[in-house]
Structure formats: C-alpha cells, structure tokens
Amino acid sequence: GCAHGCLSAASVSPLHFISPVFCFLLSCVFKAYLLLLSTPAAVGFLTVSSAVTMSAPFLLGKVIDTIYTTGTDTETMAASLTSLCIMLTGVFLVGGAANAARVYLMQSSGQKIVRNLRASIFSSILTQEVAFFDRSRTGELINRLSADTAMVGRSITDNLSDGLRAVAQAAAGVSMMFYVSPSLASFVLLIVPPVAGLAIFYGRYLRSISKRTQDALAQATQLAEERISNMRTVRAFGKELSEVNTYTEKTDQVFSLARKEAVLRAGFFGVTGLSGNIMILSVLYKGGLLMASQHMTVGELSSFLMYTFWVGISIAGLSSFYSELMKGFGAGTRLWELLDRKPEFPLNGHELNDHSIVGQLEFDDVTFAYPTRSEAPIFQNLSLMVPAGTIMAVVGPSGSGKSTLVSLLLRLYDPDAGMISIDGHDIRDLNPYWLRSHIGTVSQEPVLFSCSIRDNIAYGAVDQEAVTTEDIYRAARVANAYNFIQAFPQGFDTVVGEKGVLLSGGQKQRIAIARALLRNPKILLLDEATSALDAENEFLVQEALERLMEGRTVVIIAHRLSTIQNANAVAVLDQQRVVECGRHAELLGNRQGLFRKLMEKQAFLQEEQQRALR
Numbered sequence: 355g356c357a358h359g360c361l362s363a364a365s366v367s368p369l370h371f372i373s374p375v376f377c378f379l380l381s382c383v384f385k386a387y388l389l390l391l392s393t394p395a396a397v398g399f400l401t402v403s404s405a406v407t408m409s410a411p412f413l414l415g416k417v418i419d420t421i422y423t424t425g426t427d428t429e430t431m432a433a434s435l436t437s438l439c440i441m442l443t444g445v446f447l448v449g450g451a452a453n454a455a456r457v458y459l460m461q462s463s464g465q466k467i468v469r470n471l472r473a474s475i476f477s478s479i480l481t482q483e484v485a486f487f488d489r490s491r492t493g494e495l496i497n498r499l500s501a502d503t504a505m506v507g508r509s510i511t512d513n514l515s516d517g518l519r520a521v522a523q524a525a526a527g528v529s530m531m532f533y534v535s536p537s538l539a540s541f542v543l544l545i546v547p548p549v550a551g552l553a554i555f556y557g558r559y560l561r562s563i564s565k566r567t568q569d570a571l572a573q574a575t576q577l578a579e580e581r582i583s584n585m586r587t588v589r590a591f592g593k594e595l596s597e598v599n600t601y602t603e604k605t606d607q608v609f610s611l612a613r614k615e616a617v618l619r620a621g622f623f624g625v626t627g628l629s630g631n632i633m634i635l636s637v638l639y640k641g642g643l644l645m646a647s648q649h650m651t652v653g654e655l656s657s658f659l660m661y662t663f664w665v666g667i668s669i670a671g672l673s674s675f676y677s678e679l680m681k682g683f684g685a686g687t688r689l690w691e692l693l694d695r696k697p698e699f700p701l702n703g704h705e706l707n708d709h710s711i712v713g714q715l716e717f718d719d720v721t722f723a724y725p726t727r728s729e730a731p732i733f734q735n736l737s738l739m740v741p742a743g744t745i746m747a748v749v750g751p752s753g754s755g756k757s758t759l760v761s762l763l764l765r766l767y768d769p770d771a772g773m774i775s776i777d778g779h780d781i782r783d784l785n786p787y788w789l790r791s792h793i794g795t796v797s798q799e800p801v802l803f804s805c806s807i808r809d810n811i812a813y814g815a816v817d818q819e820a821v822t823t824e825d826i827y828r829a830a831r832v833a834n835a836y837n838f839i840q841a842f843p844q845g846f847d848t849v850v851g852e853k854g855v856l857l858s859g860g861q862k863q864r865i866a867i868a869r870a871l872l873r874n875p876k877i878l879l880l881d882e883a884t885s886a887l888d889a890e891n892e893f894l895v896q897e898a899l900e901r902l903m904e905g906r907t908v909v910i911i912a913h914r915l916s917t918i919q920n921a922n923a924v925a926v927l928d929q930q931r932v933v934e935c936g937r938h939a940e941l942l943g944n945r946q947g948l949f950r951k952l953m954e955k956q957a958f959l960q961e962e963q964q965r966a967l968r
C-alpha cells in the first residue's frame with residue numbers, strides 16, 4: 355500500500371528534470387515525511403521524550419541551585435529538595451515510557467516500509483519483460499532484493515528514529531543554551547559551521563562508496579548464486595578452487611571499498627569527537643570567566659554544561675545517523691531504479707470468449723531479432739499457418755530458430771515486423787495473461803520448483819486454489835506419472851529438489867506433461883527431448899504426449915521420426931524463414947529439399963548409434 359505509492363510517487367514528479375541527486379534527496383525526505391505522517395503517535399512520543407530529556411539539565415540546575423542556596427535553613431531546603439526530586443522522578447518516568455513507545459512505533463512502521471519495499475521490488479522484477487532477464491543477472495537481482503533493501507531498511511528504521519531524536523535534542527539543546535546564556539552559546543557554537551561543511555563533503559563521498567559497495571556485493575552474489583546453483587557442473591570440471599579464488603577476488607573489491615569507508619569514518623568521527631571536547635572546554639573557559647564576573651550562577655553553568663554534553667552526544671548521534679542515511683541513499687539508488695522501471699511490455703489487452711477460441715495459429719511475414727542482439731535477425735518474412743486442431747512439427751538445423759518460434763507464440767518477445775495471430779486476432783492486442791492461460795508448454799528440460807510433486811502439477815492450473823486432489827491424480831494418470839509417483843514413500847508429497855534434481859529426466863517430463871494437462875489448453879507448444887530416454891521411459895513419455903496432444907492445436911519441435919510421421923504437417927526452418935512445409939511423405943519426395951537431407955542425416959546418425967551400441 356503506502357510504501358509503493360509513496361516510493362513511486364517521486365518518480366513522476368517534474369523534479370526529475372532538476373539534478374538527480376537533489377531530486378533523490380528530496381524524494382527521500384518526502385518518504386521520511388510520509389513515514390512520520392503515518393505514525394503521528396510516534397512523533398508525539400518523540401516530542402514528549404525529547405522534551406523530558408531536554409528539560410532535565412534545566413531542572414537539575416535548579417536542584418543544584420537549591421542545594422547551594424544560602425540564607426535558608428536546612429529544613430526548608432530539605433523540603434523543597436525532596437518535592438523537587440519527587441516531581442523530577444515523575445517527569446523522568448513519563449519520559450522513559452514515551453521513549454519506549456517511540457522506539458516501538460518507529461521500528462515497527464519502519465519494518466512495514468521494508469516489507470512493502472521488498473514486495474514492490476519483487477513485483478516490479480516479476481513484471482519486467484523477458485528481454486530484461488536476458489540482460490540482468492539473477493544474483494544481482496537477488497542482492498537488490500535482500501541486501502540492498504536491508505541496507506535501506508536499516509537507514510530508515512532504527513536510524514531514522516534515533517536520528518530524528520538526535521535532531522530534536524540538538525535543536526532543543528541549542529535553544530536552551532541560548533536561553534540560559536546567549537553570549538556563552540554564541541561563543542561555543544562557532545565551532546558548528548566548519549564541522550557542518552566537513553559533514554556535507556563526507557556524506558557525499560560516503561554515498562558514492564556505498565553505491566559502489568552494493569554493486570560489488572551484487573557481483574559477488576551473482577557469482578556465488580550461479581556457481582552454487584550449478585554445483586554439479588563446477589564439480590564435474592573440478593573448478594572448486596578456481597571458483598573460490600574468483601569469489602575471493604570479488605569480495606576483495608567489497609573489502610577495499612569497506613576499507614576506504616573505514617578511513618573516511620575514522621576521520622569524520624575523530625573530528626566530531628574532538629569538536630565535542632573542544633566545545634566542553636570552551637564552555638568551562640568562557641563560563642568560568644562569566645561566573646567569576648558574576649554573570650552566571652553555578653546552577654546556570656551546570657545546566658549549560660549539561661546542555662553542551664547533550665548537544666555533543668546528539669551531534670555524535672547525528673553523525674552516525676547521517677552516515678547511515680547516506681549509505682542508505684547509496685544503496686537505494688539502484689533500488690529506486692528497479693522500482694521505477696516500467697516494463698517495455700504492456701500487461702493488458704482484450705480477452706476473447708474462452709469458449710469460442712478454436713486455436714488457429716498464423717505467422718504472417720514475421721521479422722524478428724532478439725533485443726540483446728538486434729543486428730542478427732532470427733526470422734525474416736517468415737510465414738506459417740497452423741490450422742486449428744492440427745499438429746505442426748517444426749524441424750531445422752540447430753540454431754535455426756525453432757525455440758524462438760515458440761517464444762514468439764508465448765509472446766515472450768514481440769516481432770519487429772509482421773503479425774502473429776490466434777483465430778485471426780493479433781496477439782499483441784490480447785491480454786498476455788489471458789493468452790498464456792490458453793497455451794500449455796512442455797520443454798525439453800522441464801523446470802520444476804523445489805516443492806512437492808502435487809504443487810508442481812497444480813502449478814499448471816490457471817486457478818491453483820480450485821485444483822482438487824482428484825484433478826491432480828487424473829492428470830498424473832493420463833501423463834503416465836501416477837504409478838511412479840505413488841511408488842515414492844511420500845507419494846504426491848515428495849519434494850523434488852531445486853529444479854527437480856531429485857527426479858530422472860523421464861519422470862520430470864511426465865510431471866511436466868501432467869502440469870500442462872491440468873491447464874487444459876487449446877494450444878500446446880512442445881519441445882521434444884533430444885536426449886534419449888530408455889525404451890520403457892521413452893514409450894511412457896511418448897504415450898503421455900500423444901494423449902496430451904489430442905484435440906488441441908500443437909506446435910512441436912520434433913526430433914523423432916515417429917513424431918514427424920504422425921504430424922499433420924512439417925515445417926522446415928532454415929535461413930530465417932520456413933523453407934519447406936507439407937506432409938512428411940511429400941517433403942521426402944523432394945530429392946533436393948532440406949528436409950530430405952536432414953532426414954538422411956538423422957537416419958545415418960541413428961544407424962551409427964545402433965552400430966555403436968552393438
């Protein structure tokens with residue numbers, strides 16, 4: 355709710371035309387302000403607790419003056435001292451309670467903002483177009499989601515709360531110093547301007563270091579994520595040591611930036627500490643002179659000294675607040691970029707009547723190149739028609755664009771020219787969610803999620819909540835998966851491991867088929883496995899696929915002769931277009947055709963394989 359609204363509100367403001375840094379600062383102040391608005395109670399408690407803290411030196415000064423008052427008898431003094439102390443105890447109790455309430459409220463609303471920030475970032479990532487993921491790297495995005503949000507979170511939770519308190523106390527302390535002794539105050543505060551100048555310089559540098567640190571960290575995370583999730587490959591090539599070294603190099607970059615930050619911090623904190631002591635010393639010096647000349651009482655000087663301490667402590671608090679805030683800004687830069695990024699793909703469009711769609715597919719003069727490689731066109735003026743309810747097998751040399759054809763139908767990318775239509779409707783006019791809800795896919799290497807088999811199958815349903823156990827069993831039976839799943843000790847509740855590593859290739863495929871069945875799509879996009887399964891598995895998968903294809907429009911990237919023979923038509927892709935299209939037998943008839951050459955090669959290869967096996 356609020357966080358997303360307020361976080362993105364700044365992005366549309368005309369402020370964007372002013373210096374981005376200024377804009378960024380303003381938007382952060384704006385967000386902090388919204389945080390405060392959302393917690394008026396917290397601000398109330400902050401005011402009460404700060405007022406109590408700041409009145410303490412004044413009241414304690416009064417106590418000291420009561421003690422030092424001459425000319426009254428001991429009893430009167432004791433009586434007024436007692437009542438003063440009792441009153442002060444009450445005031446302090448109220449202050450303590452208000453402080454506790456402030457910390458609780460600020461902290462919990464800050465965490466709420468972090469939660470909203472994480473949710474918004476995740477939703478922003480998931481709505482980006484597929485080309486965005488071709489360019490970005492998983493580990494980096496994960497780092498944004500976990501480390502950067504934590505950093506920003508820290509800077510707006512505890513930090514903001516303590517920082518505001520420090521600001522309030524410094525302001526109140528300074529005013530009280532002026533109230534107690536204007537001349538002493540103006541003398542002491544001469545030290546503030548040079549320190550403030552230093553702080554601005556320091557903050558700017560710290561922010562840039564923080565941004566670079568988060569970037570370096572993202573790179574390290576990226577490397578770790580990729581290597582850990584592909585551990586089997588790393589191990590197979592025996593690259594553990596060299597990967598550890600590469601990772602260490604990446605973390606060295608983080609470390610060297612951290613060391614720079616340490617130097618910077620050391621200098622800054624040294625200077626602020628020093629200036630605090632100098633302030634105290636100058637109070638004693640100048641105050642001592644004022645007292646000697648009867649311009650101040652000992653109580654006033656004590657009060658003043660306590661205020662100076664308070665201001666000193668607040669300034670120390672402010673410096674760390676300021677440091678954390680600047681680091682938060684640095685880490686936030688990338689987050690805000692991600693949050694404000696509008697997907698290049700529209701997410702809406704109209705929907706057709708669910709029952710009237712028949713599933714006729716057509717590529718009309720399609721030209722396409724991947725956005726990341728726009729100079730290398732994959733298709734040029736490609737045309738292909740798949741009548742409703744028929745099976746179209748797609749064949750072609752490796753890299754001819756068979757998978758790309760499927761991606762275009764799923765509308766993961768849009769063609770650069772030409773049109774792809776379903777039942778005569780340009781798919782660019784259709785709601786992509788609606789479109790995909792009518793398309794089922796089974797890929798060569800189906801990806802399963804690390805949850806139970808039951809949940810993996812249910813993932814296929816458009817409405818996952820409405821899926822019954824009976825539906826899942828039925829889909830599993832049709833997909834020839836029921837028996838092997840029930841044979842697992844935990845049956846349908848068996849957890850399949852990350853990407854389904856705990857299952858065999860054929861098992862994964864049959865679960866993927868069950869998943870597609872549950873969706874009951876009009877259109878089916880299949881990528882036949884190239885890797886040979888054993889005869890038993892092969893037969894089961896094949897049978898499941900045939901059942902899955904019944905009564906649907908199917909585009910299948912075919913590798914098996916039987917699939918090609920059973921298809922209603924075969925399209926041969928080459929040189930960025932469809933070079934041949936027709937029935938298997940017709941295409942074989944063309945002695946010069948690419949299809950015949952491909953088939954001869956395949957037959958030759960199969961013979962070779964069989965000979966090798968023998």
Ligand SMILES: Nc1ncnc2c1ncn2[C@@H]1O[C@H](COP(=O)(O)OP(=O)(O)OP(=O)(O)O)[C@@H](O)[C@H]1O
Pocket residue numbers: 488724726727732750751752753754755756757758759
């Ligand atoms: N996401 C991508 N970004 C940029 N180029 C890509 C992308 N995916 C594939 N390509 C390129 O597009 C071309 C066609 O790839 P595609 O995967 O469609 O071929 P294919 O016919 O399915 O190949 P194979 O039979 O080997 O799987 C290839 O040259 C490939 O390098």
